[in-house]
Amino acid sequence: MASKRDYYEVLGISKGASEAEIKKAYRKMAKKYHPDANPDNKEAEAKFKEVNEAYEVLSDPQKKAAYDQYGHAAFEQGGMGGAGGFSGGFSGMDMGDIFSDIFGGGFGGFSDIFGGGSRSSARRGPQRGSDLQMNLTISFEESMFGCTKEITVPVSEKCTDCNGTGAKAGTSPETCPNCHGTGQERVTTRTPFGMAQTVRTCSQCGGEGKIIKEKCPKCGGKGSVTTKKTVTVDIPKGIAHGQSIRKKGLGSAGTQGGPNGDLFIQILVTPSKQFQRQGNDLYTEVPINIVQATLGAEIKIPTIDGEELYTIKPGTQPDTKVTIRGKGAYNVRNEKARGNLIVTLKVVVPTDLKKDQKELLQKFGDSLMGVSSKRKGFFGK
Numbered sequence: 001m002a003s004k005r006d007y008y009e010v011l012g013i014s015k016g017a018s019e020a021e022i023k024k025a026y027r028k029m030a031k032k033y034h035p036d037a038n039p040d041n042k043e044a045e046a047k048f049k050e051v052n053e054a055y056e057v058l059s060d061p062q063k064k065a066a067y068d069q070y071g072h073a074a075f076e077q078g079g080m081g082g083a084g085g086f087s088g089g090f091s092g093m094d095m096g097d098i099f100s101d102i103f104g105g106g107f108g109g110f111s112d113i114f115g116g117g118s119r120s121s122a123r124r125g126p127q128r129g130s131d132l133q134m135n136l137t138i139s140f141e142e143s144m145f146g147c148t149k150e151i152t153v154p155v156s157e158k159c160t161d162c163n164g165t166g167a168k169a170g171t172s173p174e175t176c177p178n179c180h181g182t183g184q185e186r187v188t189t190r191t192p193f194g195m196a197q198t199v200r201t202c203s204q205c206g207g208e209g210k211i212i213k214e215k216c217p218k219c220g221g222k223g224s225v226t227t228k229k230t231v232t233v234d235i236p237k238g239i240a241h242g243q244s245i246r247k248k249g250l251g252s253a254g255t256q257g258g259p260n261g262d263l264f265i266q267i268l269v270t271p272s273k274q275f276q277r278q279g280n281d282l283y284t285e286v287p288i289n290i291v292q293a294t295l296g297a298e299i300k301i302p303t304i305d306g307e308e309l310y311t312i313k314p315g316t317q318p319d320t321k322v323t324i325r326g327k328g329a330y331n332v333r334n335e336k337a338r339g340n341l342i343v344t345l346k347v348v349v350p351t352d353l354k355k356d357q358k359e360l361l362q363k364f365g366d367s368l369m370g371v372s373s374k375r376k377g378f379f380g381k
Contacts, residue, residue: 004072007054015068019059026055126258129156132251133244133264138235140272144304144329146237153263155229156253162216164257166223171214176205183207224253233265238280238330238338241269274302280339282328285346288312293347301343303327310343318347 008015011025029051031037038044057063066074136151158164167173175181179202188197201207215221233245244264251261276283286301296314300307301324308324321344328339353361 005050007058007067010050010054011058017058022055022058026051026059030055127255128258129252129254129261131261131264133266135266135268136233137268137270139270140275141304142235143239143241143267143269144237146239146330147235149233149235151231151233151265152228153231153250154226155250156224156226156260158253159216159219159223159225161218162223164223165212166216166219166221167212168214168216171212173208173210173212176202176209176211178202178204179209181209183209223255231263235267236332237335238332239267239269240277240329240332241267243267243332275304277329280329280331280337282339282341283344284341285344287346287348288316289348289350293317293345301341303341304329312345316345316347318345320345 008017011017011022011029013021013025017025030048033044033048033051035041035045035048038048057067063074132153134151134153136149138147138149159166161169165173176183179185183202183205184199184207185202185204186197186199188195190196202209205211212221216223219225229250231247231250233247235245239245244266247263247265249260250263253260274284282304284302286299288297288299291297292299292312293316294314296312296316298309298311301310303324305327308327310322310324312320312322321342324341324343326338327341331337331339350357
């Protein structure tokens with residue numbers, strides 16, 4: 001295995017070079033051998049890694065002192081902490097910032113060279129706009145048979161004055177000088193364990209990677225304007241309270257060329273006085289008198305399609321439930337399928353009988369009980 005070159009020789013500086021001289025030499029050599037400036041050049045890539053390895057050691061006072069005393073042996077196994085050469089971090093040094101200083105953000109970041117993702121990947125690209133929601137109230141009948149409604153909604157559209165850039169006509173957004181267009185900034189803090197770095201959203205551009213010096217007067221720099229638009233909403237048969245209808249692209253405007261979000265229209269159904277809904281089944285109550293319940297009769301039952309004749313059986317008991325199939329709500333996904341109508345027959349007991357009606361009913365009651373008509377009757381007379 002070939003022996004390593006002297007780190008000072010790699011950077012082209014003397015052993016007594018200052019910190020500023022070391023950094024200046026590194027920038028010069030890194031720019032010379034950077035892979036972006038030497039595509040498909042394996043030799044340049046190897047030299048670039050060698051330059052970075054040298055700078056990692058010579059830019060750190062402790063590592064530099066160890067190297068000055070022991071040479072490469074200081075970082076071999078059993079040496080100063082077993083660093084093993086170019087395997088550790090950069091002692092709190094922000095290599096990405098150094099490369100930005102060298103190349104002005106025009107080349108790939110340090111992590112591109114050593115297997116990581118590019119810092120520029122943090123830049124915010126096209127973002128889809130957020131979804132919006134609004135409520136629309138319809139009647140019970142409209143929910144059963146469907147209808148068409150027109151509503152006025154606020155719609156976000158790309159500003160025509162700035163073409164969505166947010167900058168005043170004749171100007172353009174500029175690359176953020178703080179993050180060099182990445183949308184992120186690194187912050188170095190001192191901890192008991194040494195220098196630590198964190199990455200956060202750029203405080204100057206808010207993560208956009210660009211700043212607008214002169215905002216578009218029409219949209220205020222947002223790149224979009226809100227207008228009112230009349231939208232036709234087709235409400236299907238059988239839609240239930242709380243269900244939503246989606247109108248694609250009518251939500252908030254996207255950013256950086258991203259698509260609009262969607263508009264979700266939540267349907268609120270006014271309750272019916274006649275019917276209650278459970279799933280696709282409808283429920284209602286129909287009153288009948290004691291004669292109809294006793295002898296049976298043909299009665300009219302209300303449905304959402306109109307009244308229908310129904311024959312009740314003799315001897316029908318109070319709260320008997322009967323099912324009228326296919327007379328419930330439409331299935332919102334398949335209008336050919338319908339639920340059922342469940343009818344509760346409520347036997348109504350009369351409370352305001354006339355004298356002759358009471359006498360007739362008394363005789364009828366006595367006959368059922370097998371007692372004399374002279375006995376005190378049901379109504380106490």
